[in-house]
Amino acid sequence: MLEKLEKEIEERVEMLENPAYDYGQTFNRQDVLGILVVAVICVLGLIWGNL
Amino acid sequence: MRKDSQVNQVNNDVYYGIIPILHKERIYGFWDILLVTGAWAIATWCYVQGGYIATLVGVKEAITSTLFGMTFSGLILCLAVLIPTRYGIDLWVYQRALFGYLGVVVMAVLAIMASFGYEAVNADLYANSITLLLDSAGIPVGEAWKPWIASTCIIFGGWIALRGPIAVKRATQIMVPSLMLVGVVIIFLVFRSYSFSELAAIKPLYPDAYGGPFENYMMVMEWNIAFIFAWFAALGVLARLVRNERTSYWGHVGGFSVIMAIFICIGALTALAMVAATGKESVDPTEWLIELGGPTLGILSLIFIGVANVTTQAVALYSFTVSTKIIKPDWNYKKVAIFWSVWCIVLLFWGRVFEYYSVFLAVVGATSGPMIALLLTDFYLVRKQRFSLKAIFQIKGNNAYKYTGGFNIPVLIAYGLGLYSYFLVYDPINYVIKSDIFLYTTATGLSMIVSAGVYYILSLFKPINQYLRKDVMDQEVQLEQSSDPSIHQ
Numbered sequence: 001m002l003e004k005l006e007k008e009i010e011e012r013v014e015m016l017e018n019p020a021y022d023y024g025q026t027f028n029r030q031d032v033l034g035i036l037v038v039a040v041i042c043v044l045g046l047i048w049g050n051l
Numbered sequence: 052m053r054k055d056s057q058v059n060q061v062n063n064d065v066y067y068g069i070i071p072i073l074h075k076e077r078i079y080g081f082w083d084i085l086l087v088t089g090a091w092a093i094a095t096w097c098y099v100q101g102g103y104i105a106t107l108v109g110v111k112e113a114i115t116s117t118l119f120g121m122t123f124s125g126l127i128l129c130l131a132v133l134i135p136t137r138y139g140i141d142l143w144v145y146q147r148a149l150f151g152y153l154g155v156v157v158m159a160v161l162a163i164m165a166s167f168g169y170e171a172v173n174a175d176l177y178a179n180s181i182t183l184l185l186d187s188a189g190i191p192v193g194e195a196w197k198p199w200i201a202s203t204c205i206i207f208g209g210w211i212a213l214r215g216p217i218a219v220k221r222a223t224q225i226m227v228p229s230l231m232l233v234g235v236v237i238i239f240l241v242f243r244s245y246s247f248s249e250l251a252a253i254k255p256l257y258p259d260a261y262g263g264p265f266e267n268y269m270m271v272m273e274w275n276i277a278f279i280f281a282w283f284a285a286l287g288v289l290a291r292l293v294r295n296e297r298t299s300y301w302g303h304v305g306g307f308s309v310i311m312a313i314f315i316c317i318g319a320l321t322a323l324a325m326v327a328a329t330g331k332e333s334v335d336p337t338e339w340l341i342e343l344g345g346p347t348l349g350i351l352s353l354i355f356i357g358v359a360n361v362t363t364q365a366v367a368l369y370s371f372t373v374s375t376k377i378i379k380p381d382w383n384y385k386k387v388a389i390f391w392s393v394w395c396i397v398l399l400f401w402g403r404v405f406e407y408y409s410v411f412l413a414v415v416g417a418t419s420g421p422m423i424a425l426l427l428t429d430f431y432l433v434r435k436q437r438f439s440l441k442a443i444f445q446i447k448g449n450n451a452y453k454y455t456g457g458f459n460i461p462v463l464i465a466y467g468l469g470l471y472s473y474f475l476v477y478d479p480i481n482y483v484i485k486s487d488i489f490l491y492t493t494a495t496g497l498s499m500i501v502s503a504g505v506y507y508i509l510s511l512f513k514p515i516n517q518y519l520r521k522d523v524m525d526q527e528v529q530l531e532q533s534s535d536p537s538i539h540q
Binding site: 001002005006007008009010012013015016017019020022023024025026027028031039040041042043045048049050 | 073
């Protein structure tokens with residue numbers, strides 16, 4: 001059983017490492033910008049909460 | 052027949068084991084992951100956390116420290132979900148590169164064992180709600196029966212978890228709206244009795260517990276950060292089922308931090324209302340619901356709470372069971388799930404997790420914080436998002452992450468120093484802040500900064516970098532021997 005699992009994993013790793021493999025929509029600059037904006041709001045909110 | 056059974060088990064292992072899931076096999080979109088993580092997050096522990104917060108700070112401080120503190124922590128934590136979503140592997144599988152092949156087993160077992168403490172708290176509150184329901188029906192239940200009743204939460208949750216991620220998803224699609232309804236009912240009950248200004252005027256029971264309002268505020272921050280980073284042990288299983296990185300990241304942030312924070316705020320509001328109504332401290336929402344809602348609304352909410360905790364148990368058990376299979380991939384999913392259910396029942400009969408909730412939370416924060424800091428430093432800074440899947444799975448004798456006897460020594464040093472810094476500024480056993488540094492970083496925050504900093508600095512030394520990046524060196528050797536690329540970016 002373990003051999004079959006290992007074989008399946010090996011095949012899938014080959015597929016994932018194929019340059020033609022489609023990873024779908026990746027994290028991009030817009031997301032990073034979104035994180036920064038939300039983070040700044042949170043920090044300001046935390047400071048305001050303790051005033 | 053035996054061969055067919057093995058093929059089925061291999062197929063099952065895509066969803067019940069550690070086989071990488073390809074993007075075309077993913078089953079969760081944005082709303083699915085938001086609801087599943089939300090369902091896991093908004094169990095009754097939110098009300099417990101809110102209840103504890105309300106003992107130290109007032110309404111404004113409770114809401115800001117919880118909502119903004121937890122969202123901020125969630126933004127950091129969820130950067131880790133990009134790994135499982137991108138490669139279809141559990142985060143624990145990736146951590147073979149971080150801790151080494153044996154190191155990750157030790158860390159995973161400890162983290163998962165500790166995480167079931169939350170499920171024990173959850174099941175305990177489930178038992179409280181059932182007990183109150185039976186009492187209201189004229190059937191008094193003694194204390195001795197509570198662990199037995201709580202065990203039924205574990206059993207029902209296990210029954211759903213054994214049916215896999217689709218069953219978990221369907222259960223949450225029903226339960227999350229129900230839980231939202233409970234939240235609305237609680238808010239209605241609170242604001243029926245008190246205006247916001249009246250709530251804001253309520254003083255917490257222990258305003259000087261840690262020396263003053265600012266110290267209390269930072270202690271609440273510490274609890275909230277620890278609460279968020281406690282998700283670390285569970286972060287990879289659901290993320291590998293999501294179709295793309297963007298959906299996965301924002302879905303996890305929404306469910307594991309924003310939705311949870313909202314419900315903790317509701318818990319804090321209600322606990323303050325309870326203080327105003329009765330003058331006594333309570334972290335048990337079942338007591339609030341009966342006190343504030345009267346028999347009808349109270350009983351209705353108790354039913355929802357009881358059932359909701361079962362769903363939480365189901366999601367948790369599914370995730371932790373799959374993660375456990377990094378120890379031995381051919382272990383049977385059902386047997387592992389039953390093992391963890393029994394462990395959870397043992398915790399229930401032991402009965403001390405709820406009693407030492409603050410200590411438990413501190414231990415989780417102290418251990419999870421440095422782990423997440425090390426993971427993010429490793430993936431984004433040290434490896435710059437490049438690692439070897441072949442070495443992760445030890446394909447064709449590729450053992451680049453064996454390090455020293457299966458343990459990554461620089462990481463363990465950084466982890467140890469992170470833990471040390473935690474206890475340098477805070478004593479979680481006696482609840483004592485030992486240094487003013489705590490007031491600016493919190494203990495968990497400091498342990499993360501120290502762990503990440505030490506690991507990154509160590510990685511800059513060439514011999515240590517070569518020790519850590521053996522995957523790259525192995526790849527270069529292989530590239531020289533053949534044109535087959537083995538490093539994935």
